Amino acid sequence: MFSLLAFFVLPACNSMPKRDPTSLDIALPAQWQSPVDDPRDQSVTHWLTTFNDPTLSSLIEDGLSHNFDLQAAAVRVDAAKEQAVIAGAGRLPQLNVAPDYQRGKDALNSESGQFLALFNLSWELDVWDRIKASRQAAVEDAVAIGEDYQAARLSLAARIAQVYFQWLEARLQAQVAGQSVKDRSVIVELVRGRFNKGLTRGLDLRLALTDLANAEAQSAQMYNDVQLLHKQLQTLVGRYPVEASTSVSGAEAMASSLARDLPQPPVSLTAGLPSDLLNRRPDVISAFKRLQAADQRLASSEKALLPRITLTAAGGSVGAALADIVDPRAAAWNLAAGLAQPLFTGDRLQADIRLKQANVEDAYNQYQSVALNAFREVEQALAAESRLREQEQALREAVSQTEASRKLAVYSYRQGLIEILTLLDSYRSTLNAQSAHLAVQRQLLSNRISLYLALGGSV
16 A cells, blocks of 8 residues: 555655756856956955955954844854754654653542653654755755855945945045135135235135135035944944044044045956856855755655654553652553555645745746846946046046146236136135045945955955
8 A cells, every 4th residue: 555655646756956056047158248367266265455454454353243233144043053953853753751740539538649650752754855855945044044144244344344445535535625625715815815905806705705615514524424434334343333533623633634545456356257156155155055945845845745654652650659650560651653645635735835836936036136136246346447447547637637727726816817716616626636536546445345245255
């Protein structure tokens, strides 16, 4: 009978597919579309050291140790591991012991008591590896959650680095804005002196004072940005967001203490091959592991159609004295072996199989979506790298030209050769060029960090 049931049921259980991370419905190019230094080199590890910034390294170390979101992700990894243990516990014998003591009184008011020591043993023989497949699914989930933790760890390190460079840029922007206020003050005094001598109109003085007020407002905003980014950075590393050491009111003192150039991004870059990304990037690996977990759950559901063989045993001993229950002669037990074959379950098992098949399709499409998005992020960051470098060079030249034109405008205004609007415009152009140059320098750094993150590089 058992052989006959297995003959009819076994064909319903399909073997799991052998998954290959590179088997996608999209064609992978042999190399990245944007040029890299050495596409064969897979090394993108320890990218943090390439910036050679001890302060940044210290902040990221603190963040990885004290960030609460990351600590929560680490706890989820531990929980997933324990869930895998729970899922596989059914493969082992389950033994329960129930010691007890009972006391009662009969109709003749005679009291009596007895000790009991009962046990129950059950063990499902996992002949078809149904429980094993369920446990393996939980193991794959635990691995996926572990990769999620690694992805969160890298994402946090990248976020700290990006906010840190934004903070440095904001400090430099505040310094530039503070210097601009001082320069505008010099212009106001120049125009006021000429106005007192009757060499210029009152309108020129009004325009210069308006321009100075606008510069002061812009400077105050810059210092506020420094404070906001400072608090954001402290929160990321798990610290209470306190005020920066210098307040906005001390703008001049702060401007003199903020001189620190943004580091240059490393010129050399090793991006590896597109196919390498599938085995290196944590979120892609996590999606692939969830696909394998879905395969295992489907296999477990299919094997639920097969007979289950269970061994059971029960017994114990009863005695009026405690010593009696340990006497082997007082023990009684029974042992049974059973077989259960599902015949009609109201289509529940078949529906569960169809559900798991849908979950497999969903996981497969999710994996492809994650992989495709990973390729996009790398290509996008690689393409932006060269464009940002070209933009940085152009803005560097613009800063040089505007500084020269500003000096010439001051001289020309003193000689009465140009109007006040031309002079003020030259100062605004200088400030705008300096600000834009700082912004693109920081964008270069942020893009390089995004590229390292997209490539799955470790800290």
